[in-house]
Amino acid sequence: MKETADLDILCAVGVPAAQGGALYNCCAVFHRGRLLGLPAKENIPNYSEFYEGRYFSPAPAAFEVRYAGQTALLGKNLLFSCENIPELCFGVEICEDLWGVEPPSGRLARNGATVILNPSCSDETVGKAEYRRELVKSWSAHLLAGYVYADSGWGESTTDMVFAGHDMIAENGSLLGESKLFTTGLLTAELDLERLLQERRRMNTWQERRQPEMQMVSFRYEEETLRDFVPSREFSRYPFVPQDQAGLSDRCSRILTIQAMGLATRLSHIGCKNAVLNLSGGLDSTLALLVAVRAFDRLGLPRTGIHTLSLPCFGTTSRTKSNAQKIAEELGVSFREISIEKAVRQHFADIGQSEDDLDVTFENSQARERTQVAMDVANQCGGIVIGTGDLSELALGWATYNGDHMSMYGVNASIPKTLVRHLVKYEAERSGDALRQALEDVLDTPVSPELLPPKDGEIAQKTEELVGPYELHDFFLYYMLRFGFGPGKIYRMACRAFAGEYTPETVKHWLSTFYRRFFTQQFKRSCLPDGPKVGSVTLSPRGDFRMPSDAHFEVWRREIEKL
Numbered sequence: 001m002k003e004t005a006d007l008d009i010l011c012a013v014g015v016p017a018a019q020g021g022a023l024y025n026c027c028a029v030f031h032r033g034r035l036l037g038l039p040a041k042e043n044i045p046n047y048s049e050f051y052e053g054r055y056f057s058p059a060p061a062a063f064e065v066r067y068a069g070q071t072a073l074l075g076k077n078l079l080f081s082c083e084n085i086p087e088l089c090f091g092v093e094i095c096e097d098l099w100g101v102e103p104p105s106g107r108l109a110r111n112g113a114t115v116i117l118n119p120s121c122s123d124e125t126v127g128k129a130e131y132r133r134e135l136v137k138s139w140s141a142h143l144l145a146g147y148v149y150a151d152s153g154w155g156e157s158t159t160d161m162v163f164a165g166h167d168m169i170a171e172n173g174s175l176l177g178e179s180k181l182f183t184t185g186l187l188t189a190e191l192d193l194e195r196l197l198q199e200r201r202r203m204n205t206w207q208e209r210r211q212p213e214m215q216m217v218s219f220r221y222e223e224e225t226l227r228d229f230v231p232s233r234e235f236s237r238y239p240f241v242p243q244d245q246a247g248l249s250d251r252c253s254r255i256l257t258i259q260a261m262g263l264a265t266r267l268s269h270i271g272c273k274n275a276v277l278n279l280s281g282g283l284d285s286t287l288a289l290l291v292a293v294r295a296f297d298r299l300g301l302p303r304t305g306i307h308t309l310s311l312p313c314f315g316t317t318s319r320t321k322s323n324a325q326k327i328a329e330e331l332g333v334s335f336r337e338i339s340i341e342k343a344v345r346q347h348f349a350d351i352g353q354s355e356d357d358l359d360v361t362f363e364n365s366q367a368r369e370r371t372q373v374a375m376d377v378a379n380q381c382g383g384i385v386i387g388t389g390d391l392s393e394l395a396l397g398w399a400t401y402n403g404d405h406m407s408m409y410g411v412n413a414s415i416p417k418t419l420v421r422h423l424v425k426y427e428a429e430r431s432g433d434a435l436r437q438a439l440e441d442v443l444d445t446p447v448s449p450e451l452l453p454p455k456d457g458e459i460a461q462k463t464e465e466l467v468g469p470y471e472l473h474d475f476f477l478y479y480m481l482r483f484g485f486g487p488g489k490i491y492r493m494a495c496r497a498f499a500g501e502y503t504p505e506t507v508k509h510w511l512s513t514f515y516r517r518f519f520t521q522q523f524k525r526s527c528l529p530d531g532p533k534v535g536s537v538t539l540s541p542r543g544d545f546r547m548p549s550d551a552h553f554e555v556w557r558r559e560i561e562k563l
Contacts, residue, residue: 001068005033008225010080012092012150014119017074019065022057027092027119028067029080031219038067038074039092043100049123049161050096062215076104077213079113083220087193090115095122098135098149109143110209114196116145121152123161129181132166141173144199144206146191154184172196190233198484235497237471239478240419240535252426255419255534259411260294262532263386266409273301274383276374278404279308279328279335280450281320283420284412286327286442288388290427291411293331306333307381311340311370314362315450317459323438323445330435336377340369358452367403367449384408387529392417392470394528394539395477396514397521398463404449405524413531414538416477417447417470467517468510472502476514481537481545487511487560512560519553 004011010031017026017038025041040060046053062075082088091108098105098118105116122132132149140147146169153165164181169189176189200206242248267275275292279285292306308328310321321337328335344365345355353361374385387407389399391414399405412420421443428439445459447470452461464470475494479485485493494507502510525539526549539545 001028001030001033001035001070004030008032008222010219012117012119014094014121016056017065017067019074022060023055024059024074025052025056025094026074027094027117029078029092029217034219035068035070035072036080036217036219037072037078037215038065039078039094040075041094041097042076042104043096045096045099052096061213073215073217077107077111077211077215079108079111079214079216081112081216081218083218084223084226085193085221087114087197089113090117092117092119094118095120098139103139105139105143105145105147107211109145110207111211111214112208114145114193115191116140116143116147118147118149120149121156121163122166124164124166124181129164129166133168133175133178136168137170137173137175140170144172144196144203146171146193146196153182172199190231192233194485194489195483202484231492231496235493237475237497237501238418239482240416240474240537241422248422249426252423255415256291256294256423256427258532258534259291259415260298263291263295263409263411264298266530267295267301267384268299270384272382272384274305274307274378274381275386276307276309276378276381276383277386278370278374278388279310279324280388281310281322281324281327281442282445282450283417283424283442283447284390284393285324285388286439287390287415287420287424288386288411289327289331289333290424292386293333303332304334305383306331307377307383308333308335309370309374309377310335310337311373312337313340313344313366313369315366315448315452315454315459315461317450317454317457319441320445320450320459323442326438327435327442330432330438338373340366340373343373344369363449363452364400364403367400371400371403371406378408386411387531388412390415390417390420391537391539392474392477394525396467396473396517397524398467398517399524401524407529410529410531413528413540414534416474416537418474468513469502472498472507472510473514476511477518478537480518481539487515487556488563491560491563508560508563511563512557515553515556515560519551519556522547522551523549 012027012029015026015028017024026038028038029036042059044052044056044058059076062073062077064071065074080090089112091113093104097103136147136149149168151166152163156163165179166181167179167187169177171191177187179187236243242251277288279289293303296303296306310324312321325335347365348355378385385407387410389404390412393399424439424443428436447463448459448461476490479490491507491511495504526541528540533543
């Protein structure tokens with residue numbers, strides 16, 4: 001401990017501690033040369049190759065002892081809290097404690113520990129590393145905590161056993177770091193304590209149970225240490241999308257199944273054998289059609305009961321209209337083209353709207369006419385209208401109220417734009433040549449509502465130029481809703497994740513746009529049609545998200561201005 005007196009590092013080292021007529025298997029916790037405590041092992045194994053019962057006694061209730069020339073508490077129920085990092089409170093369990101029916105870490109976490117340390121001497125046998133890894137991951141998830149596991153390795157006696165030095169750091173079920181077996185070195189990772197506490201607050205089944213027998217010992221890091229700390233944790237640009245290809249394929253298959261099952265159940269429940277869908281040739285409506293086809297196939301209904309509508313108007317391009325027809329034909333669904341230009345022009349004449357005035361009325365009149373046509377066609381065939389809007393559009397309010405905003409069932413309501421693309425790509429890779437080519441062209445088409453006249457036959461209205469990059473907005477949305485992070489933290493995370501892609505000024509600009517639109521457009525989400533939840537982030541007013549339609553965002557705005 002004397003050698004660490006000048007190091008602002010909290011240390012935990014396994015030691016034996018003799019007190020009276022008992023010997024305890026302990027962990028010496030110290031900081032800057034000060035012994036903070038001696039948490040003792042509670043579960044003493046005495047089976048198979050373990051003979052600890054010959055020597056060690058189970059942890060007693062904490063009592064004061066002299067050890068290494070210092071006075072400290074020895075025993076169980078010890079917690080260590082940091083005075084200048086309020087979120088940091090850790091407890092210690094030792095080796096076999098983790099394998100027990102009721103590990104001490106459960107009690108420690110319930111009393112405020114956000115991090116659990118486990119110095120262990122776990123020998124290596126075939127298959128044990130896999131079990132140990134899953135145990136650490138699952139227990140960190142169970143506790144909503146960080147779990148730091150340090151295993152014995154090189155240098156331990158190999159008389160009858162071999163030790164592999166299997167070190168791990170987990171956070172709420174995710175493995176942040178893991179050493180290779182039979183190697184030496186230093187394993188490091190950064191735990192997001194705010195994230196862990198937000199999870200605990202979000203889950204009302206997590207209840208802290210402060211017990212009087214718990215003993216709290218405090219320590220303090222130097223302010224200079226905290227000031228000089230530079231985070232190195234990486235963040236995925238696409239938090240809604242799995243990073244490994246195998247995981248992505250499995251996720252896409254499962255999401256499409258959930259969407260299809262939701263729609264199939266609704267159709268079956270109301271005895272409906274027809275569905276109507278406005279097929280624009282864009283990503284969202286294409287995904288909605290792919291989902292509808294799966295639902296009809298599952299119910300054994302003919303695909304011709306899916307009535308796709310192409311409703312061209314002032315902004316429709318031949319590219320999107322052609323793709324819509326090709327996809328409908330290849331999937332074997334009904335396809336019908338109905339121009340709405342005449343109807344919209346009549347509406348303009350009725351309300352006195354100049355066709356030369358390309359304002360919001362010009363745009364939204366087309367969106368609402370399309371919805372009216374779809375609803376009336378649904379009445380004709382005894383069907384329901386399938387909504388195509390996605391989660392990202394709902395977050396930004398990028399939908400025409402009572403236009404594309406409305407349907408009888410919205411299959412994409414909890415699918416963010418960055419994930420929509422992967423779902424369509426997943427289906428394209430499993431399709432025949434003609435369908436695959438059409439789907440791939442949809443993937444290459446700029447995202448657009450196509451409400452303004454094209455320029456030289458090309459799409460003139462590109463959504464991301466107006467509201468910002470969806471990859472940024474999905475990043476903001478995920479960390480705001482899933483973990484409750486404030487704009488300052490999200491900004492710093494985004495700057496790191498998108499370094500080289502967007503400048504900090506650009507990130508700040510679109511972050512401000514995101515918060516403004518998210519709060520001011522809540523009224524559209526308060527009356528959403530039904531739709532299946534597929535992930536941990538959803539904006540359904542009947543599900544996870546509830547917010548007054550007139551909620552203010554002034555506090556968030558001021559925080560963004562200071563960035």
